[in-house]
Amino acid sequence: MGAIRKYLKILRISLVERLAYRADFFLTTFLRFLPLVTTFLLWEAIYTGSEKDEIAGFTRDKMIAYLLLVQISRMFSSMPGLSTGIARDIRDGNLKKYLLQPIDLLWYLLSYRGAHKIAYIATTALPYALLFFWFRDVFDLPGPWTWLAYFLSLVLAFLIGFFFEACIGIAGFWLLEVTSLMYIINIFTFFVSGQMFPLELLDQYPGAMEVLNALPFHYLAYFPAMVFLEKKQGDELILGLVIELAWAIALILVSRWMYRLGLRHYSAYGG
Amino acid sequence: MILRYLKLWFSLAKFSLLGEMAFRGNFVVKIVVELLWLGMLLVFNFTIFQQTTQIADWKVNEYLFFIGCYFTMGGLMEMLFLDNCNQFSDLVRTGDLDFFLLKPIDEQFLVSCKHIDWSCAPNILLGLGVMGYAFWLGEWELDFFKAVLLVVLFISGMGLAYGFMLLLMSASIWMMRNQSLFEMWWLFTTLMRYPREIFKGRFAEPTQLFFSFVVPIMLVTNVPARVMVKGLESSWLPWYAIGSALVVLGVSRWVFRAALQRYRSAGS
Numbered sequence: 001m002g003a004i005r006k007y008l009k010i011l012r013i014s015l016v017e018r019l020a021y022r023a024d025f026f027l028t029t030f031l032r033f034l035p036l037v038t039t040f041l042l043w044e045a046i047y048t049g050s051e052k053d054e055i056a057g058f059t060r061d062k063m064i065a066y067l068l069l070v071q072i073s074r075m076f077s078s079m080p081g082l083s084t085g086i087a088r089d090i091r092d093g094n095l096k097k098y099l100l101q102p103i104d105l106l107w108y109l110l111s112y113r114g115a116h117k118i119a120y121i122a123t124t125a126l127p128y129a130l131l132f133f134w135f136r137d138v139f140d141l142p143g144p145w146t147w148l149a150y151f152l153s154l155v156l157a158f159l160i161g162f163f164f165e166a167c168i169g170i171a172g173f174w175l176l177e178v179t180s181l182m183y184i185i186n187i188f189t190f191f192v193s194g195q196m197f198p199l200e201l202l203d204q205y206p207g208a209m210e211v212l213n214a215l216p217f218h219y220l221a222y223f224p225a226m227v228f229l230e231k232k233q234g235d236e237l238i239l240g241l242v243i244e245l246a247w248a249i250a251l252i253l254v255s256r257w258m259y260r261l262g263l264r265h266y267s268a269y270g271g
Numbered sequence: 272m273i274l275r276y277l278k279l280w281f282s283l284a285k286f287s288l289l290g291e292m293a294f295r296g297n298f299v300v301k302i303v304v305e306l307l308w309l310g311m312l313l314v315f316n317f318t319i320f321q322q323t324t325q326i327a328d329w330k331v332n333e334y335l336f337f338i339g340c341y342f343t344m345g346g347l348m349e350m351l352f353l354d355n356c357n358q359f360s361d362l363v364r365t366g367d368l369d370f371f372l373l374k375p376i377d378e379q380f381l382v383s384c385k386h387i388d389w390s391c392a393p394n395i396l397l398g399l400g401v402m403g404y405a406f407w408l409g410e411w412e413l414d415f416f417k418a419v420l421l422v423v424l425f426i427s428g429m430g431l432a433y434g435f436m437l438l439l440m441s442a443s444i445w446m447m448r449n450q451s452l453f454e455m456w457w458l459f460t461t462l463m464r465y466p467r468e469i470f471k472g473r474f475a476e477p478t479q480l481f482f483s484f485v486v487p488i489m490l491v492t493n494v495p496a497r498v499m500v501k502g503l504e505s506s507w508l509p510w511y512a513i514g515s516a517l518v519v520l521g522v523s524r525w526v527f528r529a530a531l532q533r534y535r536s537a538g539s
Contacts, residue, residue: 045469
């Protein structure tokens, strides 16, 4: 109980810290809509040019809904600065503050990120609500079970995103610098997570969908969006959620194992 | 005077290259990142063109040329200016800008051209490669006049982009905590990443007109790419692009100097 209170306190302090820079927050949030709007316009032009009602099983409306929903997915699953932060702590020797205090690095960072996400979602709720309201016609509101599955898929996406990046950060025990690696992974993830377009479009390349389905990345953006759009239903939905949960657990275990292994390797540079 | 600055720029470029070569691993990784990014853009492009024959009125090879043009332009901006401008807010916050102001060289030149990011040079080659490939696919004719026009419009596009970058950078003197120039630039240049013809609709069309003629960021890649693939459709738009580049360059210099007047050497 005491342990939970400790991490809840970290969550509260981090929340206050995040909200200190409100103006910055709002400005960049608004600017962030620009790429989204241009992507919509690009897809409009693609549908008009193709003279088709459906592309890869998506109508024009469903495509816009999908592109909006992947933003929500990424709101939960993207972890900017997490792995580079961990690697920096390892490199600078700052990691010892976690070793000297009765606090665990990964659980501490999870609470911190949780706060970051809550603050981010809270402060961007209004512009996003306006955007979703603007495009309300492209959505068919799903039933309560789909809502529940959607929420679950988002929470699991958060965990997969967090522990995947944590693993990369912990690799800093051996690599010291992971920034460049992270650049490559970010670009790769942007594509294979389905953030750029629905993965069904890649069906034309043989084997591409099978490979992507075998990786955890599509849970970061594509899968939650497809759940909301009710394109994953019944057994497919349940199986998807179970595999997502399995990936989350696997990544938690791998990150903890790597962390333990890394600590044996750690020599606390920086004095 | 111009010769002196050219010599100085070459020395700075040489010095930057030496610095870059000390971290060859980093150099290679950056190239891999850019290759991945371009590869992704191309896969996206080809995937889309499996579904449609044209985007707005841009056919597959024309759109490819546009992407090449954008990539080359982006590469040049990143190589020559972005890193310098990105560091400007740090110079202001720490007070290190003093060292720049004390030197007997134009401040704008020193602030925006000091470091050449050679790791972005391959982007330019990649972009040119894509442009060349699209050119070959399209079997377009290139006469001397068109080639000169393309080069002139490309340079004017760079002038426009540089002017806007300088304006965004100057804002950091007022804001002090402008740490997101890199992000702001990335978001702002979204507008030069697509053909302006895709902006159709009640709100998109006025937006397109605004960002083409009032804040003409959309002309940066659109005008040179369009002239190449569609020929000289309008006799005044290229002139407008060149004229606006000169105006934006002038205004940005004026704003930069005005911003320097407000600099209070915070850290010293």
